[in-house]
Amino acid sequence: MAARKPVRWHILVFLAPAVAVYSALMIIPLFGTLLQSLMNEDTAGERVFVGLSNFATLFGDALWSDAFWNALGNNAWFFLIHMLVQNPIGIALAAILSTPRLRMAAFYRTAIFIPTILSFVIVGFVWKLILSPIWGIAPGMLDAVGLKALFAPWLGKEEYALTTLALISVWQFVGIPMMLIYAALLSIPDEVIEASEMDGITGWSQFWKIKLPLILPAIGIISILTFVGNFNAFDLIYVAQGALAGPDFSTDILGTFLYRTFFGFQLQLGDPYMGSAIAGAMFGIILIGVCVYLFGIQTRLRRYPF
């Protein structure tokens, strides 16, 4: 009779540290938070199971739901601007960068990625300075080209503040789609490009007809990364406008709403149960987005194995 295969302990040793840290600090807290969103305190201060009533409060009770829907709407707008501005610019830059025999391509690539490595504290501060109506470099520069009338205190006006912040975030993160698309463009084999040139397809039409279909999977990846990143954003709003996301909550997104709810602000005390409920709602939104991508988009994209 054949001996049983020996237990391969080394597999366990290789996997154990990563799985332990990851489970203890990521998976368990995530489920702990989701569980806590189903709890609340009763009048005696005891922790009791309340089912979905926290969510009912969050979505339906005007005291909470106004703020929640406001944050969700703002967050959707924030995401839309990234999709419409950041990703097209990133793709365009990558397409230009990947032109064969372009001089200094490495320099441009490195320089354009630099804002992405800066901390939000720096980004928030410097753009506040540039756009400030008092010190402001922006009003001076607009004045120099005779367009001073166009200037407004963009970060201070309710109708502009969120869009301005979204564009600042676009400025900071355009390097990521650029890098990923650039890598995807580089991995298109030369034979495909040469074949298209033999057929007389060059320049713009080559990009639209040959390269773009081939990089669609990479565009799908940057879209879902943008979605997850945006619905989880917090730092830029916090450093530029504070936890109150002014003016008058016009820049409030889910991340700042979660922070305010959980930790409290000004006179309101923090509420871990409602905080968990908001985190649970964010989890649901991100999960829906990821599922739409995985099952609705990714499976339909045609991949061309080279």
Place this chain on the structure above:
Amino acid sequence: MSARLSPGRSIAAHAALITWTLIALFPVFVIVINSFKSRKAIFADPLALPWPENFDLIGYQTVMKQGDFFLYFQNSLIVTCASLFFVLLFGAMAAFALSEYRFRGNTLMGLYLALGIMIPIRLGTVAILEIMVASGLVNTLTALILVYTAQGLPLAVFILAEFMKTVSDDLKNAGRIDGLSEYRIFFSLVLPLVRPAMATVAVFTMIPIWNDLWFPLILAPSEEVKTVTLGAQVFIGQFVTNWNAVLSALSLAIVPVLILYLIFSRQLIRGITAGAVK
């Protein structure tokens, strides 16, 4: 033969790239030049270069006197380096197990570890804080290191596993015939071969850790464990009128991450190209 770039299109390409490069670097340039100028010059002409007549190091002197800033730097370095070390070590070990051995539950384990790429760790903050309070780790650098290690692991395992699949089996089998243990094969044969991938993972792991504001704010806000990002944020609040000091502090905060980025940037594109994006 691919056609040579026509001069007209070449100029257009450079014009577009130079324009965006200027937009990308302009704010950084504004911070750095003004940090070397006197207070009067900052306000009078923010775009002027620091010539001898308005050159002033007063901002940097203020920051240096504020001894805490060195402490913040030290904290950030400890947290970033320690987390990076654990992410690379644990990540590479798990990636090796997943890519090298066939065992029951391999695919499932891969999916389990990949979950964290899509679901941000911040959503568990409420429970993470409770765990840290219960274990007495609030306001320690250990808390941050643990959280960042968990945060960095999913992507590290994913990228490194892709790379390790490309390491030749012959080499590993030759090692086995020579009597090397599985541990020796991993540490002395495989690890040196995936160094470019390690560099890619290092950049992607390091930047968010160095710049993070959320977890330092929540898990380690006290004075002796502040990171430089949180320190700079508080500094801006305290010295809101002392622009020399704020601009100098921000310039200093850019330097370490910029140096690391420039060192790794060549590896970065190579790592992405060979990695999972295809």
